[in-house]
Amino acid sequence: MTVRPARQSSFTCVSRRGLPLAALAVAWLASPAMAQEQPLDRAVPATVAEAERARIEVMQKASPAVIAILNADGGGGGSGVIISADGYALTNFHVSSGAGLSMKCGLPDGTLSDAVIVGIDPTGDVALIKLLSRAEYPAAVMGDSDSVQVGDWAFAMGNPFLLATDFTPTTTYGIISGIHRYQYPSGTILEYADCLQTDASINPGNSGGPLFNARGELIGINGRGSFEKRGRVNVGVAYAISINQIKNFLGHLKSGRVVDHATLGARLSTNLDGRVIVVDVLEDSDAYRRGLRYGDEVVSFAGRPIASVNAFKNVLGIFPQGWRVPLVYRRGDATERILVRLEGVHRTGELWEKVASTLADPEAKPAAEPGEHQHEEDKPAEETPPDEAAPADRPANEAPDDAKPEENQPQGEKPADAQPDENKPEGADPADKNPPGEKPSRARPLPGRPRLQRMGRPKPPMAAIARQHYEGRVGYANYWFNRQHQERLRKALVASGDFTPLRGLWTLKGDLAPHGDAEFKLDDKQTQAVLPGGPLRLLATDDFTSLLDPVDSGGLLVALHLWRQMLVSGFESFDEVHYLGTAPLDGHKGLFDVLVATHRGVECHFYFDSEDGRLAALEMYADDAADPCELYFGELVEVAGRLCPSRIEARYAGEVYGVFKFSHIELLGP
Amino acid sequence: MMDYPLFVPRARCLSRARCRVGVVVACAVALVATSGGAIRVAAADWHATIAGAQQKSVKIHGAGGFRGLEAYQSGILISAEGHVLTLWSYVLDTEDVSVTLDDGRKFTAKLLGADPKLEIALLKIDAADLSHFELTEAAAASIGQRVLALSNVFGIATGEEAVSVQHGHVAAATSLAAHRGVFESTYRGPVYILDAMTNNPGSAGGALVALDGRLIGLLGKELRDSAHNVWLNYAMPVSAIEETVRQMLAGRFKPSTADEPATAVANSWSLEALGVVLVPDLVPRTPPFIDTLRRGSPAEQAGLLPDDLVLYINNRLVPSAQALRAELSQIDQGDELRLTVMRHSELIEVTLRVGAAPSQGGQP
Structure with a gap:
């Protein structure tokens, strides 16, 4: 005996009035869940069914490494992705900074793991954390973001609007809309260079989560969207930090340090004829010592041809301070190749000072451990007993209009941070980017959590296991890892x-x-x-x-x-x-x-x-x-x-x- | 899928019931057609289509640059000689409109023609052998068809950087007239409603293309439903604008300019005679907005109001205050004077005649 499901009988009695219902039934039939339960309609060509099956398989395979990142008190949060079986995971700095030194990570299997901060790259908006509750974790496979092409299918996974209480990631599907995009700093120290642009829906809570290619390989970390007048919801334009950039920084991030980005020590400008020319070079820079001078034409940098100042800034943005990168320049008829050591964007200690408040130990006891855990920012924590740690004041970011963008930016409370880019020698060439007087459209970081003012609020105590993997020290996110x-x-x-x-x-x-x-x-x-x-x-x-x-x-x-x-x-x-x-x-x-x-x-x-x-x-x-x-x-x-x-x-x-x-x-x- | 029936009826179609049924059917068709589209065009073609269409897309920079008014938009090449089709907007309200090609070459553009009713404009740059869209080969889209939208959305692409590409489907083919009073638009013609977030700052004038690379339409402006805070993503079909573009190419929509050789008209119209004071003419192409009207003047009697933007005089486009003055000086006060003005998003036509009481015309 077979029982016809109700949805099928409704499909058979199509009338004008019944059309909406029938259409919904069709929609339901075509959903992936139904595809598994019963054979697809014969009208769907086999190739389409196969493509869908393959896509579902890829997503199912990618999903276990996607994590929801929650503050240690369970409030707020963003997304992340595990990149190694021993529990290292990537997220945005603007997500980790909200959580502080330790956080809870929700895995798609419904379990929670404690995690500790490892290293941060505040300029690149990347944080490395380590999950500590298990010996082995499912890890994403890293892809090659330089081989990504415009038009490639891509899908994002994460926890937008903190919807999934069981930590099953939300999947949004789209294409790569642009590659090698440069996005100016958005009133903060963070800057997205050489990023991927996608039309996959990225919403608040997606921050720090993975962007996968059609093979399920990790190609980027979602972190920014072009949010302007429409509130903080997807507008079809989002940006992911390319995974190849993160690969360059990964060793540094594992050191437990606060990692800085690089400058060349020279300012470039695009000429009217499209050549990129050195218009200023600092005499104490390595570039100057290697022979780079005013008027030289930059031909390539790190093996990539340079046709605009943006292209140069894209390349510069993917390298950490101190790396040596080949640069080819032309002077007259002569072409020279030099190896340039890149300097830090910030002075020694400057970057750490900017982010120190996000690295404050909630239980620092200055008397017991002088010199190491002592930060002024710890004071609020000491005034509030841990058991009074407030729950999240909002469950999610479901009301995008109510928060001003600035409130969602990690460094919004420090206006001094707004200027570093202007101070950088490689300042944008306005003539190249936009007509005079026009500000370039600035993408904004996705809020990883509803209110970043909460950074100043007391943080709950670190989980015991996180405490065992933490050691505070000036200049470091977590010196424990450096020691290891x-x-x-x-x-x-x-x-x-x-x-x-x-x-x-x-x-x-x-x-x-x-x-x-x-x-x-x-x-x-x-x-x-x-x-x-x-x-x-x-x-x-x-x-x-x-x-x-x-x-x-x-x-x-x-x-x-x-x-x-x-x-x-x-x-x-x-x-x-x-x-x-x-x-x-x-x-x-x-x-x-x-x-x-x-x-x-x-x-x-x-x-x-x-x-x-x-x-x-x-x-x-x-x-x-x-x-x-x-x-x-x-x-x-x-x-x-x-x-x-x-x-x-x-x-x-x-x-x-x-x-x-x-x-x-x-x-x-x- | 559940969001669809919620989304479109809020846009207030003429017939609520018909619209709802139509959209839901569109929804169902979309499912089938989407799947069909995926197999017709292999992945390799998709990349080639995108690369080809990007070459035919341009970035346009012009007036604007202050809060909420971006100084950039998009456009498409429609001839090998550098004819650029784009949307008519404040961005073009300057002598200094630049067009940047896909290869990074930057040109100063000349305004060949504009039709503020259709909200399209034709620019010309001095170039040759350009890859371009053929309007005659444009495709009509079916509901549910998968499409690509190319534009310089948010001004992300600069110089030789390629414009952004988004993908989506034609969710409905309808008319913007259905949205009168909700979406502020002078364009009232047919549109494709898209299920992708295509209409953002800078997108206007971008290309909507089929997977085979044929042009389907021109991406419209940002339109917000003030009642429900819903933003509309739409494109104008090529068929709706093709004839006008052809006439523009033939020189029939030539805007009036101040530097045309003037023939002396003894008793011509002037702003003073009309009783109109325009907003201060401070920039090379100040849009001719009415600032104040003299009490009892012909203009006031004709029903013109402060803040009206004068678009046409006797069907001749007057893109600037200067052009308006020049055009008036060519018309004898004994002749009929027809003014087309934009008030909010409405086009209003008034006729002034000597000896007759000024009459207010209806909606064109």
């Missing part, structure tokens, strides 16, 4: 060859191509060199910042001394060490772990191979505003049972100082 990476590198370095027993004299003899013989003798007390130009000596007690012998090496002896010190005496022998994150290394593929170690006034950046933990290179900075001495280690040979480089290439100021090839290496114990 230092530990990881320390172990990996020893595992790649333990030099600690070899504390005696190191003798390296060979040849400095093409000049002649070279010999180094290194021990704890001094570093001696016999080079074609004559003998040189550096005592361990000398002033490292000024004795930069040999000439034009940038401080080869100091660099070699610190290299040996790192290998035999380890991290502890330096005045201070911290993990910087990951960065590219000229002539090498992939990214390297970077450890910053300061000693006797100089700063050393140690590059570790992220695969085998070996020390691949180091840069020794005797002065912030000068070029470092760079050492690249290669051609490993076995010495005293350990792998030791038999080739060291020294570079300074964009030139190779010399390539040392050692035929005799002797590493003695004490």
Whole structure:
């Protein structure tokens, strides 16, 4: 016996009056849920049914990694996406800043996980958090946002209007409307460069959630919409931070730091003939030291052709401070390729100060832990007992008109933040962007939560598990993670060859191509060199910042001394060490772990191979505003049972100082 | 799907019942037609269609730039020689209208013609061999058909950056006249209602195209239903504007300009004779808004009011205060003077005759 469902019988008795009902029935029949329950109408071609089935499959596969991010007290929130099985997840900074140091994450299976802040990129509006309640999480597969084309299907998942109380993500489908879009800062420090534009519906609460391509690969983090006169709801124009930009920042974010964006130290302008010309360059910038001058035409940057100032700003926006990026410029008939080290947009500590209030520890006890957790912003928290933490004053953002846009911006309470872009050397070229007097249309960040004034309100105490994964320190979002990476590198370095027993004299003899013989003798007390130009000596007690012998090496002896010190005496022998994150290394593929170690006034950046933990290179900075001495280690040979480089290439100021090839290496114990 | 029946009846169709049934049927048809559209055009063609249509789209910059009035809109190339079709709006109220092509080339545009009733304008730039839409090959859209909307929405694209692309479906084919008094629009002709958020700042004059790349229509303005705070997304079908565009190309909608050689008319009309004071003429192309009227003057007797915008004199477009003065100086007071003004979104025509009481005409 078969029972005809009521919806089918209504479909059969179509009359004028019945039409609306019938149409709804049709709509229902075509919904994905029905597709699974019974065969589709024969009128639907097989290819369409197949395409729909495939789409549903992709969405079902993508869905488990999508999370709802709620404040620790359960109020407000946004979205996020898990990117690794060990629980790292991405969201917007303007979502995490509302939650503070710890948050609750709702997974599509209906469970809640505690999470802690890891690292933040306030300018790029990205935050990395870590879910802590499980050993393993479903993770999204990262795609390649540079291969995305206009017209590609894309779908967003997240928690718009905080609709899903069981954390099942809402899916909205659309196309890619534009790529490599540049969106000016919106009265805050955040700036969306090189972002993806989509017409998939993005609404308040979608902030921080994933944008997937048709294969279900993560291509971006949704965070901004062009909200103007229509209230804070979808207007068919939304922006996602490209995942390739986030990949560049990910190593830095994992360091637990507050990560800064980059500037070139030069201002560009688009000429009437469409060429992009340097109109100003700071004399203490790396670009200037590498030879970039007023009037030069920028041809390409990081391998991408530059046809407008916007295109340049797009490229600049995807790199963290300190990375070295190739730049090709033309002067007259000559074309030059230089490797430029990008400077930070903000002064040291400036960015952290701007966001410190969002990183305040609700339970900081200044007396107990002086110097580390102490922030003025903690005061409100101390005045309110944790059990009085107020619930969310609104369940969701369902009334978009009632909140002024400014209220939904994380830095709205700090008007001083409105100017940083004007201060940047790469200011927009108005002639290129818009006619004089016209302000460019500015996209606004989606509110991750209804009221950001609540940032100043007391935050509930951190969950115990989050507390175990947190350590406050000035300059950091969460120093606990930095410590973990230092530990990881320390172990990996020893595992790649333990030099600690070899504390005696190191003798390296060979040849400095093409000049002649070279010999180094290194021990704890001094570093001696016999080079074609004559003998040189550096005592361990000398002033490292000024004795930069040999000439034009940038401080080869100091660099070699610190290299040996790192290998035999380890991290502890330096005045201070911290993990910087990951960065590219000229002539090498992939990214390297970077450890910053300061000693006797100089700063050393140690590059570790992220695969085998070996020390691949180091840069020794005797002065912030000068070029470092760079050492690249290669051609490993076995010495005293350990792998030791038999080739060291020294570079300074964009030139190779010399390539040392050692035929005799002797590493003695004490 | 549930939102559909809620959405469209609020736009107050002429016949409530008919509209509702029509929309719901459109809804049902959309489901089938959508699926059909997806297989007819493969993904590769879709990308090629978009790239092709983007080349035929332009960014237009002109007057505006203050709060709520963006100084940019969109347009489409309709000839290889640089004829640009766009919407007639305040953006064109300047001598300095620029058109930026897909390859980043920027031109100063000349206004060849405008029809404020249809709210369209034709610009010309000095270029050649341009990729363009053929109006004669335009397609009519069926309800439920999947469409692409290309425009410089929100002014996002600058220089050589490609205009934005949105996708959606034709939800209904209706007439904007149905929305009189709700949506402020002088255009009262047929429109395609779209289910995508296409009509945003800067979208006006953008292209609505079929998946095969053929032009379907011109994206309209931002229209807000003041009663329900609903924003309408619509496009004007090519068929509704094609004939006028043809006449514009033939020079028949040529706007009056102040620099035409004047033949002396002894007893001509003037603003003084009419009893009209316009708003101060401060910019090169000040729109001829009436500021005040002299009591008892012919203009007042004819029923003109302050804030009326004079669009036509004897069916000749007067885009600026200067053009209005020049045009008046060419008409003898003994001849009939017909003025077409825009009051809010209504077009009102008045006729002034010597010796006869001024008569107020009806809606054209």
